[in-house]
Amino acid sequence: MSSSADTSGTASADTSGTAGAADTAVPETAEHDPDGWEAFAERPAPGAMDPPSPDREVARxxxxxxxxxxxxxxxxxxxxxxxxxxxxxxxxxxxxxxxxxxxxxxxxxxxxxxxxxxxxxxxxxxxxxxxxxxDIEAEDPTGRPFDAVADVVDVLRWRHEPGFTTEEVAETYEPIVRDGSVVVRYGQVVVGAPPATGDDEDGAAPDGDRSAEHDTTPDEAHQVRAEDRPEA
Incomplete structure (x- = not known):
């Protein structure tokens, strides 16, 4: 009787000890899988996307x-x-x-x-x-009053002679060229005027500044000053 009890107690103790060791054992850590589902972080689902507006596409x-x-x-x-x-x-x-x-x-x-x-x-x-x-026109101002064409001609020189009673275009070296109503080429002219009085001499422009071009030669007549040309 005594031997049987000892055997039973020993078996019971061994069994309980084994069970306790199993309960307290640290579980093994699983190896991290970079391609596993745990690699994906949770993100909020995108909101509903509006389809392209036909009006917007047409405007573009x-x-x-x-x-x-x-x-x-x-x-x-x-x-x-x-x-x-x-x-x-x-x-x-x-x-x-x-x-x-x-x-x-x-x-x-x-x-x-x-x-x-x-x-x-x-x-x-x-x-x-x-x-x-x-609508392109080349106008010869010869014989016209100088005041009538003063804004669209360059004066090469002045000619003071008794035959002139007023200032008028005596000779034209280059015509006035118009594109419609716009002057695109200035005329190049010699202006006749009554004989000069006082200290004025033939070839000098009256009033000092009426002609800045009186010394221009006829060979240069076709070269119109760019800064004086009207806008086309």
Missing amino acids: AVQQLRKVLDASRRQTDDQLSAVREVVADLARQAWRLDALLLEAAGPLREAGKGNLHKRLDVVRKEIRDRLADL
């Missing part, structure tokens, strides 16, 4: 189209301005052709070349007509 497209059109318009304006500059110079050259044909009319007829003069005159008229279609 219209704005882009306007930019393209504006750039194209500026380029076209620049090209047109360059073309009209060339045409204005052509009008000046056509005016020179008029003067040359008028001067050559007599000698050509005397040389039996009257038909040549007529053909050249037809070409001259065609050029003038084409320029008129573009």
